[in-house]
Amino acid sequence: MAYTVTPYLTFDRQCEAAFTLYADVLGGKVGMLHRYRGSPMEGDVPKQQLDDVMHAQIDLPGAGMLFGSDAAGPEPYRGASGFQLTLGFADIDEARRTFDALSAGGKVTMPFAPTFWAAGFGMLVDRFGIPWCVNCDQPQ
Secondary structure (H helix, E strand, C coil): CCEEEECCECCCCCHHHHHHHHHHHHHHEEEEEEEEECCCHHCCCCCCHCCCCCEEEECCCCEEEEEECCCCCCCCCCCCCCCCEEEEECCCHHHHHHHHHHHHHCCCEEEECCCCEEEEEEEEECCCCEEEEEECCCCC
């Protein structure tokens, strides 16, 4: 059996800003960004949400894709919960740079530091409310 797993993130009207940051920090490219305006769903969302992101995709070099959208409809956005995105690195400087960039404006929940299993590991919630783990394996 062959398949891929692709995270799909939902945002509180911040998907475009988040994906712009993630593409920059992770060296990816926003490959697709569709809005509600002009889509078949245009009539199903409140007018103030027509320019929100209906679907976005980042192509990540060597790591697949990341999908996302803005939450739409009358229900309030409830935030991200029940998961963490984990990034694995072989280079400690790249891991630290990524951790620092993702944590800027967010909240560090475990500072990036050596552990018994890794040359560096840290946890954060970025400024968009998405939880991340950044791990750098021990040198071989």
